[in-house]
Amino acid sequence: MxxxxxxxxxxxxxxxxxxxxxxxxxxxxxxxQSTAKAKIVIVGGGAAGITMAAYLSNMxxxxxxxxxxxxxxxxxxxxxTLIAAxxxxxxxxxxxxxxxxxxxxxxxxxxxxxxxxxxxxxVTKSSGTISFDYLVLVPGGQMxxxxxxxxxxxxxxxxxxxxxxxxxxxxRCFEAIQKLENxxxxxxxxxxxxxxxxxxxxxxxxxxITDSYLRKKDARTGKTxxxxxxxxxxxxxxxxxxxxxxxYNEKAITPHLKHRLVAVDTYGKKATFEELxxxxxxxxxxxxxxxxxxxxxxxxHFVPPMSTPDFVKKSPLATQEGDLKFxxxxxxxxxxxxxxxxxxxxxxxxxxxxxxxxxGAAIRMQAPIAAANLVSxxxxxxxxxxxxxxxxxxxxxxxxxVLMCEFGYDKEIMPTISWLDPGVExxxxxxxxxxxxxxxxxxxMLKGLI
Numbered sequence: 001m002x003x004x005x006x007x008x009x010x011x012x013x014x015x016x017x018x019x020x021x022x023x024x025x026x027x028x029x030x031x032x033q034s035t036a037k038a039k040i041v042i043v044g045g046g047a048a049g050i051t052m053a054a055y056l057s058n059m060x061x062x063x064x065x066x067x068x069x070x071x072x073x074x075x076x077x078x079x080x081t082l083i084a085a086x087x088x089x090x091x092x093x094x095x096x097x098x099x100x101x102x103x104x105x106x107x108x109x110x111x112x113x114x115x116x117x118x119x120x121x122x123v124t125k126s127s128g129t130i131s132f133d134y135l136v137l138v139p140g141g142q143m144x145x146x147x148x149x150x151x152x153x154x155x156x157x158x159x160x161x162x163x164x165x166x167x168x169x170x171x172r173c174f175e176a177i178q179k180l181e182n183x184x185x186x187x188x189x190x191x192x193x194x195x196x197x198x199x200x201x202x203x204x205x206x207x208x209i210t211d212s213y214l215r216k217k218d219a220r221t222g223k224t225x226x227x228x229x230x231x232x233x234x235x236x237x238x239x240x241x242x243x244x245x246x247x248y249n250e251k252a253i254t255p256h257l258k259h260r261l262v263a264v265d266t267y268g269k270k271a272t273f274e275e276l277x278x279x280x281x282x283x284x285x286x287x288x289x290x291x292x293x294x295x296x297x298x299x300x301h302f303v304p305p306m307s308t309p310d311f312v313k314k315s316p317l318a319t320q321e322g323d324l325k326f327x328x329x330x331x332x333x334x335x336x337x338x339x340x341x342x343x344x345x346x347x348x349x350x351x352x353x354x355x356x357x358x359x360g361a362a363i364r365m366q367a368p369i370a371a372a373n374l375v376s377x378x379x380x381x382x383x384x385x386x387x388x389x390x391x392x393x394x395x396x397x398x399x400x401x402v403l404m405c406e407f408g409y410d411k412e413i414m415p416t417i418s419w420l421d422p423g424v425e426x427x428x429x430x431x432x433x434x435x436x437x438x439x440x441x442x443x444x445m446l447k448g449l450i
Contacts, residue, residue: 033061036378041122041132043112045069047077047445048138048349048363050100054448055371057102060378067101068124070111074100076438078360080170081202081396085209086178087434090171100446112139115315117342134344134374137317137330141198141350141358145304147283149263149272153304159266161300164206165198176299177210181219186298188223189271191261193303194230195281195327198350198358201393201405203227204234204244206301211251212398225252226295228259228271231279237411239423240395240403247397247425259293260284261302271295271302281323308351317345319353329353334409335386337370344377346370354389356409360437361392364445371448390414394433395425402429 040056042049045067053065079093101107108130114123115137122130143165145153156163157172164170180186188210192203207227214220227234227248234248234255235241248255258279263272274290284290306327312318313328317339320331330347331340334354339345348366350358366387373383389409394402403425408414415422444450 034059034375034379035061036375037062038064038133038378039131040065040134040136040374041130042067042136042138043122044137044139045071045097045101045107046074046138046140047360048367049136050102050446051363051367051448052136052138052371053105054102054446055368056374057104058448059371059375063104066106066108066130068108068110068112068122068130069097070109072097072109075167076441078199078441079438080164080167081205081209082434083170084164084173084177084206085213085396085399086174090167095442112311114311115317117316117345120344134346134378136370136374137312137345137347137351138349139309139312139351141306142309143304143306147305148261148302150266151264151302151304159264159269160298161264161266161302163302163304164202165303173206173301177213180210180223180299181214181217183223183298185222187226187296188299189226189228189295189297191228191302192230193305194260195305195307196329196358197303197306199393200357201395203301203303205396207253208395208397211253216399226254226256228256228261228273230258230260230276232257235405237407237413239413240405243403243423244395264300264302269297271297271300282326312351317342317347324353334389336373336383337366337387338373338377338383346374356389357391357393359391359393360441362390364450365390368448394429396430396433397425400427400430401425402433404429
């Protein structure tokens, strides 16, 4: 009995102590909150929008924040790769949006059709015109499946042509991978795309996952793997690109550089590529006469070209010069994330022009800086916080191992654990990818805590 009483006393004391810490933390937060007031509209309720709203909620004493987001279900998109690997179920990456909106933030379940930064207004589909003092533009990227002839999003999986960037597509992809073990000899083809894209490592992840799955089933023999890449190397920085090239060689995956997917014949199972003179983010000019290569396949994983949503592309907020203009990426300062022309607009994440890879890890670093800079602007000060371009992509190289690619602007290697060799895949990163990142996302990042 005495032992149980001691245990209960310990739990009660610990709980009181934790409660005291929470009260103290909230009191400290209140004292340090800004008293600046303004109407903030956040376009987009994905990872970037909810994280930004959480940080702003913590920083502002009297907040007036509205998130415009049409989707009732929020998807943990980094988990799509693990759905295609059979590690996650589809339900593991889906949560109601209503559960994730920070307390005190208004959620307008609608979509934006036009942006008018000159008049500080956005036009929605169903709720009319919404005015703002400050705009946070983070609606997420747009996948343009129609730019690959013969492909449509609703028909993913037909002709064994798959894409894990789509929620349903990731599920169909795993079903197709499972069936490959019963094929004796067959040709598997994987591609990336030519535009800026979210999670640029995903095309390589699914290639490695498919290879590893078949090896686990003792069914890799007789199957050819070909990877068609828009770039001149598999990845930059070179530390990671060179390691990927070595792994491709070891696993008998043949890379084809400077190739762009332009068409898929799902009935005949043929993929058509253009051979590029040099990599580019620009669409193929109508006057170009690039040599075309037609490749037979049994299984195809492809990536559609990506851009900002149409309402962003046609707005004055989109970049107007250089190759970035083709995707409509929002023209922001790469350090402060404040728009280069409209100083009451901030953008980061998948739609921004920031010259770094578009990942959840990047958003995790961008959001607190963007929020601090927005509060500074509200207080009449200059934005002083600076983003260094940090991003991370945990590339699954086989079941049980991940190459953790961490870097910043100018391709500077930025490992979280400095004494580990960043150019070698490790089991500890697999454990983090499989078990740690999703809880960190929901309970840390989306709450503005990490």
